[in-house]
Amino acid sequence: MTSAAADLVPATRNALSLLLLAMADDEFVIGFSDSEWTGIAPMLEEDVAMSSLAQDELGHAPALYRVLAEVVDDGRDADAIAYDRPVEGYYHARLLDHGRGDWADSIARRYLYDTADAVRLEALSTSSFGPLRELVGKIRREERYHEMHMTAWIDRLASTGGEPRERLLAALERLASDAATVLSPLPNELSLVMAGIIDATGEELDARWRARIGPTFERLALPMPPPAADPVNARTNHSEAFRWLHGEFTAVRSTQPGATW
Amino acid sequence: VSTVAAVRSALAEVADPEIPAISIVDLGVVEGVTVTDDEIRVELLPTFVGCPALDAIAAAVEDRLAAFGRPVEVRFGFAVPWTTDRITERGRRQLTKSGFAPPGDETCPYCGSANVLTDNLFGPTQCRSTRYCRSCRQPFEAFKVI
Numbered sequence: 377m378t379s380a381a382a383d384l385v386p387a388t389r390n391a392l393s394l395l396l397l398a399m400a401d402d403e404f405v406i407g408f409s410d411s412e413w414t415g416i417a418p419m420l421e422e423d424v425a426m427s428s429l430a431q432d433e434l435g436h437a438p439a440l441y442r443v444l445a446e447v448v449d450d451g452r453d454a455d456a457i458a459y460d461r462p463v464e465g466y467y468h469a470r471l472l473d474h475g476r477g478d479w480a481d482s483i484a485r486r487y488l489y490d491t492a493d494a495v496r497l498e499a500l501s502t503s504s505f506g507p508l509r510e511l512v513g514k515i516r517r518e519e520r521y522h523e524m525h526m527t528a529w530i531d532r533l534a535s536t537g538g539e540p541r542e543r544l545l546a547a548l549e550r551l552a553s554d555a556a557t558v559l560s561p562l563p564n565e566l567s568l569v570m571a572g573i574i575d576a577t578g579e580e581l582d583a584r585w586r587a588r589i590g591p592t593f594e595r596l597a598l599p600m601p602p603p604a605a606d607p608v609n610a611r612t613n614h615s616e617a618f619r620w621l622h623g624e625f626t627a628v629r630s631t632q633p634g635a636t637w
Numbered sequence: 638v639s640t641v642a643a644v645r646s647a648l649a650e651v652a653d654p655e656i657p658a659i660s661i662v663d664l665g666v667v668e669g670v671t672v673t674d675d676e677i678r679v680e681l682l683p684t685f686v687g688c689p690a691l692d693a694i695a696a697a698v699e700d701r702l703a704a705f706g707r708p709v710e711v712r713f714g715f716a717v718p719w720t721t722d723r724i725t726e727r728g729r730r731q732l733t734k735s736g737f738a739p740p741g742d743e744t745c746p747y748c749g750s751a752n753v754l755t756d757n758l759f760g761p762t763q764c765r766s767t768r769y770c771r772s773c774r775q776p777f778e779a780f781k782v783i
Contacts, residue, residue, distance in 0.1 A: 424761070424767070425757055438687070439686050439715075513718050514715045514719070515686055517720070525758055
């Protein structure tokens with residue numbers, strides 16, 4: 377355990393581990409999910425771009441799992457946390473439970489995620505918890521490109537009209553009830569705010585997120601995402617689509633436990 | 638010559654595994670070198686959090702420093718974020734020479750033309766974008782500004 381984590385009272389440390397688990401699982405799941413486009417994206421440039429985005433996320437996830445492993449300090453390493461949990465143990469936002477779908481689904485899902493994640497990372501940029509603050513400082517420089525790219529795509533699909541716009545609207549509709557789940561309040565989040573680990577509660581982060589995406593949605597005449605339909609289960613009760621993805625990404629590990637590759 | 642200086646010049650011979658034209662020192666990846674009688678500690682900064690070349694870089698550093706006859710410990714950290722500003726002038730020249738536009742350089746590394754198109758913000762590795770020169774019709778890669 378890092379000294380920074382050892383200084384925290386147990387309730388705050390538990391809340392911190394849930395925050396880290398949420399962030400790491402979000403990056404892990406969207407990384408695996410988007411890597412499904414490798415080889416079959418609608419054009420070569422996007423095949424490269426989506427694969428590169430996925431690779432970034434699958435780099436952020438282990439770095440976050442490593443910080444988490446030091447905080448929980450229960451003998452599990454980053455790989456054990458990442459791979460050795462049943463479906464029910466994953467704590468990613470339900471927005472990421474929606475499967476790959478068509479291109480518009482993946483773009484809409486990633487746009488909603490990247491903008492919410494940017495708000496979350498910003499709220500951690502002056503965190504009192506050093507290991508997370510340092511990592512976030514580095515991650516933000518990479519995520520900037522993701523948000524830039526996704527904003528360009530939303531713009532392109534929404535303003536082209538015809539089928540691209542229709543598909544984007546349909547995707548936003550399908551994701552609507554879970555669109556806001558990335559920033560849904562975490563258990564005991566007030567203790568994190570009071571310890572200076574994050575600078576706002578989920579409710580405040582949600583307001584910042586809406587202020588961030590509002591101008592884009594207004595300019596493109598897109599419907600703003602409604603509040604999460606079931607905020608209490610924002611990170612539980614995972615879907616069939618995730619159950620399938622979990623089978624995919626644990627396949628090697630469960631065939632050869634403890635293998636390195 | 639102090640051992641620290643000798644270690645640093647040895648590290649200047651360790652090439653980046655993905656762009657062998659540039660050393661890890663010119664890439665700005667080497668943050669600190671500590672030498673004691675018992676060990677050599679090298680602190681490195683990952684260019685990208687998930688850079689898959691990190692293990693290869695650590696192994697190359699350990700190999701190159703084995704001649705100093707004491708245990709080598711290589712650590713990666715984020716306390717100081719690696720940014721493209723850390724690439725040295727010499728490193729930038731070496732990138733251009735091997736066909737990569739250095740970060741922030743908007744011209745073609747082959748013919749120097751500014752008539753260049755960003756084909757894709759993303760490229761074959763996390764740290765690169767792909768571009769196309771409309772003057773000499775050469776596709777090339779550019780370092781992302783991070």
